Amino acid sequence: MPPHPTARPLHSPQYRGMVLGLLLCAYVFNFIDRTILSILGPAIRAELSLTSTQIGLLGGLYFALLYTLLGIPIARLAERYSRVNILTVSLVVWSGFTALCGLAGNYVMLALCRFGVGVGEAGCSPPAHSLISDYFPPGRRASALAIYGLGVPLGVMFGAAAGGWLAQTLGWRWAFVAVGLPGVLLAIVFKLLVREPPRGYADREAALAAGLPVEAPHPPLPWSIGHETREIGAVVRALFGNWPVLNMALGITLVSFGLYGSAQFAPQYFVAAFRLDLTTVGLIIGLIGGVGAGIGTLAGGFLADRLARISPAWYALTPAIGLALCTPLYILAYTRESWQMAAAILLLPGFFQYTYLGPTFGVVQNSVDVRRRATATAVLFLFLNLIALGGGPPFTGWVIDQLAGVRFNLGGTGGVAALLAGWAGGVGGDPAVFAATCPGGIAPAGAAPGTVEACRRALADGTQGGLVLTFLFYGWASVHYFLAAIGMARHLRGPS
Numbered sequence: 001m002p003p004h005p006t007a008r009p010l011h012s013p014q015y016r017g018m019v020l021g022l023l024l025c026a027y028v029f030n031f032i033d034r035t036i037l038s039i040l041g042p043a044i045r046a047e048l049s050l051t052s053t054q055i056g057l058l059g060g061l062y063f064a065l066l067y068t069l070l071g072i073p074i075a076r077l078a079e080r081y082s083r084v085n086i087l088t089v090s091l092v093v094w095s096g097f098t099a100l101c102g103l104a105g106n107y108v109m110l111a112l113c114r115f116g117v118g119v120g121e122a123g124c125s126p127p128a129h130s131l132i133s134d135y136f137p138p139g140r141r142a143s144a145l146a147i148y149g150l151g152v153p154l155g156v157m158f159g160a161a162a163g164g165w166l167a168q169t170l171g172w173r174w175a176f177v178a179v180g181l182p183g184v185l186l187a188i189v190f191k192l193l194v195r196e197p198p199r200g201y202a203d204r205e206a207a208l209a210a211g212l213p214v215e216a217p218h219p220p221l222p223w224s225i226g227h228e229t230r231e232i233g234a235v236v237r238a239l240f241g242n243w244p245v246l247n248m249a250l251g252i253t254l255v256s257f258g259l260y261g262s263a264q265f266a267p268q269y270f271v272a273a274f275r276l277d278l279t280t281v282g283l284i285i286g287l288i289g290g291v292g293a294g295i296g297t298l299a300g301g302f303l304a305d306r307l308a309r310i311s312p313a314w315y316a317l318t319p320a321i322g323l324a325l326c327t328p329l330y331i332l333a334y335t336r337e338s339w340q341m342a343a344a345i346l347l348l349p350g351f352f353q354y355t356y357l358g359p360t361f362g363v364v365q366n367s368v369d370v371r372r373r374a375t376a377t378a379v380l381f382l383f384l385n386l387i388a389l390g391g392g393p394p395f396t397g398w399v400i401d402q403l404a405g406v407r408f409n410l411g412g413t414g415g416v417a418a419l420l421a422g423w424a425g426g427v428g429g430d431p432a433v434f435a436a437t438c439p440g441g442i443a444p445a446g447a448a449p450g451t452v453e454a455c456r457r458a459l460a461d462g463t464q465g466g467l468v469l470t471f472l473f474y475g476w477a478s479v480h481y482f483l484a485a486i487g488m489a490r491h492l493r494g495p496s
Helices: 013-048 052-059 061-069 071-078 083-101 107-121 125-135 138-149 151-169 172-180 182-193 201-209 225-240 243-274 278-307 314-333 339-345 349-365 370-410 416-424 432-437 449-484 488-493
Strands: none
Touching (some): 013 052, 013 083, 013 107, 013 125, 013 138, 013 151, 013 172, 013 182, 013 278, 052 061, 052 107, 052 243, 052 370, 052 449, 061 071, 061 370, 071 083, 071 225, 083 107, 083 172, 125 138, 125 349, 125 370, 138 151, 138 278, 138 349, 151 172, 151 243, 151 349, 225 243, 225 370, 243 278, 243 314, 243 339, 243 349, 243 449, 243 488, 278 314, 278 349, 314 339, 314 349, 314 449, 349 370, 349 449, 370 416, 370 432
16 A cells, blocks of 8 residues: 655664665675776786786676676566565675686686675666666666666776785785675675655655656566567666667666776786786776776766756767766876876776666666566566677777787887777787787796787787777767767656
């Protein structure tokens, strides 16, 4: 039965804030455990003699495969059963497998552990988005989801900073253990403190406050293949069957493709190009880049909610403008001659880039029925992560291997534009020569000084070229967000 208009709210603002804070903490651990491989990559690569493509598969496809495929069945469970319980179990699973990565003795074992991390993390965001939508009304949903979305930059920031220091002092194996085990403790706290809210409560509360008629949500129908297929089909039509949401889905997929691909190999660039240690690289990637990204995540959600009072089109225009501005800034940062200049510039682009998180997830949650919200996030993540997370790091790693081979075979130096042009023109020969001469991207012990420098230069220039090419996906994503603004007002003001 819906609450009476004058009834005391079921959840106090303080309690809602605590729940959102715990969900944010879970998402921070989610992204620490997902992305720490990027900062540990140079050390793992050197010890296990891996290529950039192999590192990309560990950070991308091997994680993304089960993560995306299990997302929808777990989300369907979250539409019927306790989302708090599902998230608790998931947190234990992904944290445990992260710790087990530190015990991996070879590439195959490490890949299997990454599959396990993906299995656990599949149960994070779909139930979390659904919980947030039942705690916060539609007009505050983008802001609340932006706060939850802070887990992305904060997870990357802490994972890079702490992971770099841990790898430098304890080694990459203990770094996995140190960031994995605290997630198990968080799962216990989450289970003890968070209550399962009534489905659709925040929507009914907002409707009653506005004097609108309210219909109590219907209980879920008994499980059947036909019913589940119809529910998933309805979500697919809601996300991909209308112009604004379709373009926002394409936009977030493209920006995530660029994000996952570039984040996986940014540490490798600073190590190879400037001979920095992992602690310093962690501070550059994590703290410097994370500050701007965190501010941008919050600003994107709150700004979009405020500007949407003028026109709902701002849910799309806010990230569109941000992504258009961040693209040249990233390219500028990664083509500087000194790491100090690159680090200084990196304070800026994250602020503009991360404005996409809150508005995108807010529009998705506001476009579906209350018992389809976890499923909507899972369907979006299936589409997004198979392409972006599964393809981004392997794509960037493959480009780096190709360009590193071109630079090693041709020798000398040159700008990134000349390197990309040479590769596109078929100049440079077989990249396998670089892989054989420089296993793991570095010259073998006892190699001549000229070979040592040639390996370093090839890896540095190849990584720089791969990153610059990957950053162009942000500009492509911006186009789709601009297209999403067309018809956004009509879509959000009409029936969901």
